[in-house]
Amino acid sequence: MKETKTKPTTITAVDVCKRFGSVTALDRVTFDVKSGELFFLLGPSGCGKTTMLRILAGLESADSGTISFNGQDISLLPPHRRGAPMVFQNYALWPHLPVNDNVAFGLVERRIPKEEIRTRVADVLRRVGLEGLGGRMPGQLSGGQQQRVVLARALVLNPAIILLDEPLSNLDARLRNEMREEIEKLHRETDITFVYVTHDQAESLSLADRMAVMRAGRIEAIGTPVDLYHRPPGLFCADFLGESNLIDGTVAGKEVALLKVRTQIGVLLSTYSGGGALPADGSAVKCMVRPENLRRTDAQGVNSFEAGVAGLRLNGSTITVVLETGGLRMKALILSEYSPDIKPGMRARWQVDPGNTVAIAR
Amino acid sequence: MRFKPYFVMGLILAFLVAFLLWPLAYVFKNSVMDKQGFTLLYLRSLFSDPAQLEAIGTSLTIAVLVTVVSLCIALPMAWVVARRSFPGRSLVSWVVMVPLILPPFVGAVGMKVLFARSGALSTLLMNLGLAGGPVDWLGTWPLLGVVVMESLHLFPVLYLNLIAAFANIDPSLEEAASNLGSSPWRVFRRVAMPLAGPGLVAGSILVFIWSFTELGTPLVFGVRHVLPVMIYDKVSEISTNPIGYAQVVLVLLVAGMGFWISKRATRGRGGVATLGRMSVAGQERPLSWRGVLLAYILIGLVVVVAVLPHLSVMMVAVSKRWFLTVLPEGFTLEFFRRAIGSELTQTALRNSLVLAVGATALDAVAGFAIAWLCVRKRLAGSDWLDTLAMIPLAVPGLVIAFGYLGCFASGPFKDTMLDPRFNPMLILAISYAIRRLPYMVRSAHAGLEQTSPVYEEAASNLGASPFRVMRRITLPLIAANLLAGGILCFAFSMLEVSDSLILAQTERFYPITKAIYTLMDQLESGTNIAAALGVWAMALLAAAMLWASSLLGKRMGQMFRAG
Numbered sequence: 017m018k019e020t021k022t023k024p025t026t027i028t029a030v031d032v033c034k035r036f037g038s039v040t041a042l043d044r045v046t047f048d049v050k051s052g053e054l055f056f057l058l059g060p061s062g063c064g065k066t067t068m069l070r071i072l073a074g075l076e077s078a079d080s081g082t083i084s085f086n087g088q089d090i091s092l093l094p095p096h097r098r099g100a101p102m103v104f105q106n107y108a109l110w111p112h113l114p115v116n117d118n119v120a121f122g123l124v125e126r127r128i129p130k131e132e133i134r135t136r137v138a139d140v141l142r143r144v145g146l147e148g149l150g151g152r153m154p155g156q157l158s159g160g161q162q163q164r165v166v167l168a169r170a171l172v173l174n175p176a177i178i179l180l181d182e183p184l185s186n187l188d189a190r191l192r193n194e195m196r197e198e199i200e201k202l203h204r205e206t207d208i209t210f211v212y213v214t215h216d217q218a219e220s221l222s223l224a225d226r227m228a229v230m231r232a233g234r235i236e237a238i239g240t241p242v243d244l245y246h247r248p249p250g251l252f253c254a255d256f257l258g259e260s261n262l263i264d265g266t267v268a269g270k271e272v273a274l275l276k277v278r279t280q281i282g283v284l285l286s287t288y289s290g291g292g293a294l295p296a297d298g299s300a301v302k303c304m305v306r307p308e309n310l311r312r313t314d315a316q317g318v319n320s321f322e323a324g325v326a327g328l329r330l331n332g333s334t335i336t337v338v339l340e341t342g343g344l345r346m347k348a349l350i351l352s353e354y355s356p357d358i359k360p361g362m363r364a365r366w367q368v369d370p371g372n373t374v375a376i377a378r
Numbered sequence: 379m380r381f382k383p384y385f386v387m388g389l390i391l392a393f394l395v396a397f398l399l400w401p402l403a404y405v406f407k408n409s410v411m412d413k414q415g416f417t418l419l420y421l422r423s424l425f426s427d428p429a430q431l432e433a434i435g436t437s438l439t440i441a442v443l444v445t446v447v448s449l450c451i452a453l454p455m456a457w458v459v460a461r462r463s464f465p466g467r468s469l470v471s472w473v474v475m476v477p478l479i480l481p482p483f484v485g486a487v488g489m490k491v492l493f494a495r496s497g498a499l500s501t502l503l504m505n506l507g508l509a510g511g512p513v514d515w516l517g518t519w520p521l522l523g524v525v526v527m528e529s530l531h532l533f534p535v536l537y538l539n540l541i542a543a544f545a546n547i548d549p550s551l552e553e554a555a556s557n558l559g560s561s562p563w564r565v566f567r568r569v570a571m572p573l574a575g576p577g578l579v580a581g582s583i584l585v586f587i588w589s590f591t592e593l594g595t596p597l598v599f600g601v602r603h604v605l606p607v608m609i610y611d612k613v614s615e616i617s618t619n620p621i622g623y624a625q626v627v628l629v630l631l632v633a634g635m636g637f638w639i640s641k642r643a644t645r646g647r648g649g650v651a652t653l654g655r656m657s658v659a660g661q662e663r664p665l666s667w668r669g670v671l672l673a674y675i676l677i678g679l680v681v682v683v684a685v686l687p688h689l690s691v692m693m694v695a696v697s698k699r700w701f702l703t704v705l706p707e708g709f710t711l712e713f714f715r716r717a718i719g720s721e722l723t724q725t726a727l728r729n730s731l732v733l734a735v736g737a738t739a740l741d742a743v744a745g746f747a748i749a750w751l752c753v754r755k756r757l758a759g760s761d762w763l764d765t766l767a768m769i770p771l772a773v774p775g776l777v778i779a780f781g782y783l784g785c786f787a788s789g790p791f792k793d794t795m796l797d798p799r800f801n802p803m804l805i806l807a808i809s810y811a812i813r814r815l816p817y818m819v820r821s822a823h824a825g826l827e828q829t830s831p832v833y834e835e836a837a838s839n840l841g842a843s844p845f846r847v848m849r850r851i852t853l854p855l856i857a858a859n860l861l862a863g864g865i866l867c868f869a870f871s872m873l874e875v876s877d878s879l880i881l882a883q884t885e886r887f888y889p890i891t892k893a894i895y896t897l898m899d900q901l902e903s904g905t906n907i908a909a910a911l912g913v914w915a916m917a918l919l920a921a922a923m924l925w926a927s928s929l930l931g932k933r934m935g936q937m938f939r940a941g
Contacts, residue, residue, distance in 0.1 A: 075835050095838040096847075108836035112854050121850075122840035169840065 024051035024207045025086050025176035027072065032081035034067055041067045043233040052207040058220040059230035065213045069179050072211060074098045085177070101170035102179040105186065107162045109154035115165050116150035122173045140172040144198065160191035167198065180212040184219060196223065217257050221245060229253050247289045251376055254304045261346040263303045267295050275375050277303055280344055281321040286375035301375040307336065309372035310348035313365050320367035325360050339366065383755045386747050387763060393744065394766050397808050401781025402773070408784060409623040420624035437605040440524055441590035447529035448536045448585050451680055456540035457566065458673050464665040470677060474534045477684045479919040481873045482531040483594025484912035487898060487905060488690030489527050490599060516599065523599040528589045530684050536581040543577025544570065579643035583636040591629055591774030594875040598898065605629055606776055613880050616783055626780045630773065637772035688916065694909035713903065717910035722885065726893035733803065733889055734871035737810035741867045742860060745818025753826040767819045770812050778809055779880035798881045806881050806889065810871040821863030825856030862929040869922035873915055890915060
């Protein structure tokens with residue numbers, strides 16, 4: 017293929033379906049990625065996120081639906097003409113080629129003059145901190161270095177799109193942070209459009225501009241990390257992203273824009289997360305309260321309840337308090353200290369803001 | 379995009395149908411059809427004619443004896459090497475390969491001199507006073523030479539199969555048995571043998587088929603009342619006497635049945651013998667010093683006996699006179715010179731080189747393509763293609779050669795490039811290629827399976843077209859496998875016996891093997907020259923094996939494995 021001038025590129029997937037035998041891997045998946053965006057496909061293993069990424073790269077073909085780059089349908093374009101380099105989970109560095117040749121591979125395919133290839137490879141290796149390692153064979157590099165070669169191999173093409181398939185999953189904690197910063201920096205300094213696949217919700221929340229949460233071949237929700245975390249549109253998001261307390265209740269009226277939800281721990285004033293009209297009185301909902309939004313109180317205010325302390329667990333910077341009230345177990349998160357004034361066995365009153373109490377339709 | 383793989387598949391299928399299935403079908407048809415139409419007369423006559431029955435009986439006897447003798451040598455050796463550690467163990471697997479480098483019919487040339495009435499062994503016994511007069515070994519027991527030679531040649535095949543079978547058994551299974559109270563002998567009998575059973579069956583059957591269909595060795599020893607030799611004798615009357623077809627079909631049926639049994643025995647193995655990850659903890663127990671001594675003596679004995687054919691061939695090749703003495707009297711290098719100096723041998727060497735190169739090239743292309751279609755493309759029907767490509771393992775060269783002669787020496791291909799009576803070169807190259815195709819498919823298969831497709835995906839993701847992916851990534855990554863498969867194809871093609879004897883009918887087109895066979899019948903020092911040529915062949919095969927195994931490492935053994 018020829019090298020084309022890089023320009024900011026949008027990605028659109030419409031109604032993409034894919035079956036493997038009797039298993040539905042993707043069921044009418046639709047999303048779009050803005051140019052220069054760091055977009056995440058997040059979900060548990062087997063949810064179809066990697067299949068979706070491979071379809072974007074053209075390594076797998078969709079049964080139906082379309083993929084467009086910059087509004088142009090590329091569904092039938094073979095992988096080598098898509099210009100969307102991928103960072104593979106298991107590196108996929110060719111073991112028979114030294115680092116230099118691995119990185120130069122795509123440039124050779126684009127018929128770039130030898131001299132230019134040499135300078136561009138040297139540049140990109142410097143950029144990812146691998147200066148002077150070009151002569152090594154991939155087997156002589158550490159896992160972190162290999163992962164950076166894979167990134168360099170994609171970057172050297174000045175691509176408009178980079179696809180990342182669980183790029184951090186094979187790295188230890190320290191390398192993971194280094195690599196994450198590398199990706200953040202790239203995102204800040206270039207207008208490359210990234211599609212990033214992971215099962216790690218923390219990675220996704222901290223890095224993504226926007227993300228799609230997937231489950232069993234379908235997209236559950238698309239939005240910014242803040243929206244999806246604090247206003248999850250469905251129970252799956254509430255449960256999958258971070259920790260949550262989910263309390264059964266029924267709608268018992270409205271107060272301005274808030275819902276009054278009758279639950280086992282009293283009436284909770286809740287924000288409604290679904291779009292459209294508020295649910296009718298009597299409909300069943302669950303109220304989501306994030307553990308970190310629960311705080312001790314002495315007064316009997318709005319959304320407050322009393323609970324027994326069943327146990328404490330030290331996480332490091334925080335302490336998880338296990339609460340029990342009338343057979344309902346909940347978790348609260350407090351900042352860590354040597355001798356917290358909460359002891360197992362005591363009873364205490366807790367409160368949560370209506371803005372942090374989210375009613376989700378059941 | 380979909381069209382091209384199917385196109386490749388169609389080409390290969392056409393090749394296999396034309397040069398494998400059609401000749402087989404032709405042989406079948408001619409065994410049950412004559413001018414009057416369908417008849418079982420010829421097949422039935424195999425079992426009513428006493429001479430035919432005797433030949434079948436002799437062939438079966440040879441095959442059973444060879445299998446039993448090979449088993450007696452290979453089983454204890456494989457067990458000790460697989461499960462006990464002793465100094466020099468890694469050497470054994472190398473030494474065991476030595477018999478494979480000698481084409482058995484060349485070894486037979488030397489053995490014949492060794493076992494002759496006036497030969498070294500007989501003389502040795504007389505000198506030691508153990509025998510009153512010359513002992514006529516081969517006259518008294520005509521099958522002795524054939525059985526000894528073929529057993530010595532084939533036990534490594536069984537050994538490699540057994541080693542693999544034992545290696546596949548998780549040592550912790552045996553540890554569990556001894557932990558629950560089994561003595562070492564009972565562990566062997568109740569755990570190891572049942573688990574290694576499929577490998578044992580597969581290897582034994584391979585040896586059985588191989589010795590049942592061997593043409594060169596009985597021919598050299600002058601044992602003419604065996605099926606392969608009788609078939610060979612029928613070649614000249616192929617168009618008039620359908621009994622040859624019936625004999626070929628019988629051979630094919632026995633071989634096919636053996637292959638089927640071994641497929642059944644090996645089906646569904648693995649999984650049973652290994653529990654998830656192999657435990658590393660199961661260290662082989664070291665042998666006691668008495669055990670080491672015993673192992674050395676036994677293995678040493680086997681090795682000495684196994685290299686006897688090699689030694690005798692070499693002796694014959696350099697001896698001026700070897701008659702009624704233990705060792706030759708007088709040595710000369712003259713035969714080596716004459717072995718590559720005469721017109722017959724020079725033409726034969728050139729022919730063999732051309733044929734082997736051609737067959738190897740054909741195999742490299744077809745073998746890689748088949749493996750690629752099966753492993754990477756997984757097209758509908760590619761499994762069938764794979765099975766089809768493995769059929770030559772069960773089809774003796776004899777059968778293929780006979781079929782080619784029937785198919786291409788008459789009918790529409792008469793007097794074309796494919797007619798062996800007109801010019802056998804093309805059809806010889808094809809027959810070599812068909813016979814060795816399974817090795818190439820296996821090598822390429824192994825290479826592709828060990829190479830994750832993600833390397834190819836990455837290349838295509840970075841802009842390489844399918845053709846460029848193959849050239850820059852796939853081929854370099856599996857080059858070692860292809861080369862190893864190619865070396866084996868080449869070496870075995872150089873030394874192919876039955877196809878060469880049957881298909882090459884004019885001296886101008888003789889390959890080495892037929893030249894060696896022809897030389898042996900020449901009076902004045904023909905045997906010596908034949909032996910010298912055999913030594914050249916041995917050296918070639920040894921070099922090829924060493925090279926291939928240095929490329930393949932431990933996987934070399936897989937080449938000779940059944941199932």
